[in-house]
Amino acid sequence: MTTYPLEVNRLTVAYQKKPVLNSVSFQIPSGKLIGVLGPNGAGKSTLLKAVLGLIPKVEGDVSIFGRPYREQRKSVGYVPQRESVDWDFPTNALDVVMMGRYGHLGWFRRPGAKERDIAMECLGKVGMADYAGRQISQLSGGQQQRVFLARALAQSANLYFMDEPFAGVDATTEKAIIQLLHELKDQGKTVMVVHHDLSTVQEYFDHILLLNGELVAAGPTKDIFTPNHLQKTYGGRIAMLQDFAAVPAGQV
Amino acid sequence: MLSTFFNWITDPNMQWILMGSLLLGLGSGVIGSFTFLRKQSLLGDALAHAALPGICIAFMLSGVKSIGLFMIGAIVSGVLATFGIHAITRYSRIKQDAALGIVLSVFFGVGVVMMTKIQHSGNGNQSGLDKYMFGQAASMMLSDVYLVGIVSLILVAVCTLLFKEFKLVSFDPGFARGMGIKVGLLEQLLLLMTVIAVVVGIQAVGVVLVAALLITPAVAARYWTDALGVMIVLAGLFGALSGVTGTLISGTLSNLPTGPVTVLAASSIFLVSVVFAPGRGMVSKLLRRMRQRNEVKRSYGNGLAAVEGDRAMISNRANSSERSAD
Numbered sequence: 231m232t233t234y235p236l237e238v239n240r241l242t243v244a245y246q247k248k249p250v251l252n253s254v255s256f257q258i259p260s261g262k263l264i265g266v267l268g269p270n271g272a273g274k275s276t277l278l279k280a281v282l283g284l285i286p287k288v289e290g291d292v293s294i295f296g297r298p299y300r301e302q303r304k305s306v307g308y309v310p311q312r313e314s315v316d317w318d319f320p321t322n323a324l325d326v327v328m329m330g331r332y333g334h335l336g337w338f339r340r341p342g343a344k345e346r347d348i349a350m351e352c353l354g355k356v357g358m359a360d361y362a363g364r365q366i367s368q369l370s371g372g373q374q375q376r377v378f379l380a381r382a383l384a385q386s387a388n389l390y391f392m393d394e395p396f397a398g399v400d401a402t403t404e405k406a407i408i409q410l411l412h413e414l415k416d417q418g419k420t421v422m423v424v425h426h427d428l429s430t431v432q433e434y435f436d437h438i439l440l441l442n443g444e445l446v447a448a449g450p451t452k453d454i455f456t457p458n459h460l461q462k463t464y465g466g467r468i469a470m471l472q473d474f475a476a477v478p479a480g481q482v
Numbered sequence: 483m484l485s486t487f488f489n490w491i492t493d494p495n496m497q498w499i500l501m502g503s504l505l506l507g508l509g510s511g512v513i514g515s516f517t518f519l520r521k522q523s524l525l526g527d528a529l530a531h532a533a534l535p536g537i538c539i540a541f542m543l544s545g546v547k548s549i550g551l552f553m554i555g556a557i558v559s560g561v562l563a564t565f566g567i568h569a570i571t572r573y574s575r576i577k578q579d580a581a582l583g584i585v586l587s588v589f590f591g592v593g594v595v596m597m598t599k600i601q602h603s604g605n606g607n608q609s610g611l612d613k614y615m616f617g618q619a620a621s622m623m624l625s626d627v628y629l630v631g632i633v634s635l636i637l638v639a640v641c642t643l644l645f646k647e648f649k650l651v652s653f654d655p656g657f658a659r660g661m662g663i664k665v666g667l668l669e670q671l672l673l674l675m676t677v678i679a680v681v682v683g684i685q686a687v688g689v690v691l692v693a694a695l696l697i698t699p700a701v702a703a704r705y706w707t708d709a710l711g712v713m714i715v716l717a718g719l720f721g722a723l724s725g726v727t728g729t730l731i732s733g734t735l736s737n738l739p740t741g742p743v744t745v746l747a748a749s750s751i752f753l754v755s756v757v758f759a760p761g762r763g764m765v766s767k768l769l770r771r772m773r774q775r776n777e778v779k780r781s782y783g784n785g786l787a788a789v790e791g792d793r794a795m796i797s798n799r800a801n802s803s804e805r806s807a808d
């Protein structure tokens with residue numbers, strides 16, 4: 231019997247009365263890049279937050295590597311949506327990355343030279359070493375995104391959740407990030423990414439979840455990324471959907 | 483006036499009061515930095531105003547003026563106010579700013595009515611409750627001063643111990659929670675500490691303005707630095723300076739209420755910061771812009787000179803060709 235990095239059973243989440251996610255169940259395989267797709271308001275961020283225990287769930291359970299999330303926090307890394315924080319906060323890039331180590335430090339202990347070294351290394355991995363001392367409001371959007379990524383790397387987790395890491399980044403940065411995700415995957419880590427650009431889905435992800443209030447489909451990209459499923463996820467609004475999925479999956 | 487000042491300074495009682503104001507300003511500045519960064523400045527103000535009915539009820543029930551009891555009363559009504567704000571935003575469509583406004587004015591209104599009642603009742607005159615509106619540091623008893631000083635020091639100590647946790651919770655609570663840090667607990671603690679800072683400050687600064695002593699030093703400190711640690715130390719210093727200045731001036735100058743003077747001192751520090759702080763201040767921004775403009779102009783000017791030179795040459799040539807044509 232294998233344990234999945236993430237297993238979700240009949241998860242229901244509601245903000246007010248109306249459920250935003252309705253009885254969602256799925257498992258994700260280990261050591262893969264997983265895309266979470268769906269229209270705006272589909273509940274993608276909500277799914278991530280509920281799995282991480284950031285918002286209460288109405289029903290259902292979540293297990294990470296076969297155990298409740300509470301016991302697995304150190305093996306989980308998180309990249310929130312960039313807009314979720316105030317970038318005018320008085321701190322610099324290196325300091326933000328060091329926050330990734332706080333969970334390993336425990337109460338009261340201050341980060342020291344070791345944490346600094348790890349943080350520098352992670353900044354280097356995302357190509358931001360030169361910006362370590364820069365006040366975070368003076369970074370561009372793409373650079374801020376990289377800092378968040380470096381912070382997640384500093385968590386040295388086995389399972390990563392990333393909410394739209396490609397939002398507002400240029401093509402070069404996107405390539406650099408995807409390269410990094412592949413490196414994580416090669417180290418046997420599992421990465422779950424909320425993604426919007428349907429044209430790169432087949433190229434980037436091994437496995438996808440299609441979400442629209444409920445789970446439309448989940449599975450290997452080549453089986454699931456079909457016009458039929460996309461139609462169900464996004465409705466009939468986008469004629470172009472057909473084109474994305476029409477590319478024979480075998481060639482990608 | 484100078485002699486009053488001198489008497490004041492040398493009086494050991496007054497020295498203690500000054501010390502108390504200093505520590506109060508320090509504690510308020512430090513905890514206020516987190517309040518400000520968590521965008522809860524208005525909440526601090528609401529809590530301060532909400533403290534008034536708590537203080538009045540504590541006095542009506544006990545009939546004595548005791549800072550300890552008043553603190554309990556103020557904390558209870560502060561907590562009630564917080565619940566009120568929560569309930570309003572949760573169960574109605576009213577947004578937080580409006581909820582704050584409603585709770586602040588309702589509690590303060592009730593407080594003022596109660597206070598007027600107390601003033602007109604038998605022992606009203608001895609209550610000295612009117613001092614709680616705008617503060618009167620000089621009227622503090624020595625025991626009150628000790629309490630204020632010790633509580634402020636505890637606030638500073640907790641902020642030092644939990645610096646890392648408070649920083650993460652203020653910057654990115656979602657990430658902190660995902661990491662297993664007890665965000666709810668820490669947020670409650672910060673809120674409680676804000677209430678405590680407000681409450682201990684009330685006798686010295688008054689309910690109306692005590693929130694300004696919480697927030698203004700933090701806002702001023704933000705101008706001087708981009709590092710949270712430095713900002714907090716500066717905010718503490720600015721708070722301490724304001725507290726001491728306020729108490730000194732109000733004590734020596736015809737017994738002005740302490741609150742307004744303290745807040746004016748803090749506001750002066752803020753003004754100086756806005757104008758002169760390096761990097762973010764107005765002067766430094768202006769200088770930078772002028773320097774940039776000069777640089778741009780210089781390079782542009784050089785370009786122009788070169789063009790002019792060319793033109794001179796052309797006209798020379800034109801002249802000479804004209805001449806040769808002649």
Ligand SMILES: Nc1ncnc2c1ncn2[C@@H]1O[C@H](COP(=O)(O)OP(=O)(O)OP(=O)(O)O)[C@@H](O)[C@H]1O
Pocket residue numbers: 245246250268269270271272273274275276277
């Ligand atoms: N804090 C909140 N309170 C109430 N409703 C919320 C809250 N956050 C999200 N919602 C609602 O829940 C639904 C799902 O939101 P969610 O943020 O999960 O969408 P998403 O799939 O991440 O969308 P996007 O692509 O725009 O990021 C939306 O209808 C949204 O209006």
Ligand SMILES: [Mg+2]
Pocket residue numbers: 274275276311393
């Ligand atoms: Mg989202």
